[in-house]
Amino acid sequence: MSPTPPPAQARRLALYALVVCLLAVAAAVVSFVEGSWLGVVWVLLAGLSSNMTWYYLKRGRGARDGSVTG
Secondary structure, X not given: OOOOOOHHHHHHHHHHHHHHHHHHHXXXXXXXXXXXXXXXXXXXXXXXXXXXXXXXXXXXXXXXXXXXXX
């Protein structure tokens, strides 16, 4: 796999990461409402997937625009 994914693939990966982020936030809310501290893990997963979403969006934009630095 190349270091910079093609724009279409980067957008698809960003969409998948966004879906994971939204599901993790929903799971964290449910977990905290039920009184479980497991929600902390879901919050961390939401933060990670949020960062992945931004990363792949920027990579896709950079590849599309022909930027070297992304």
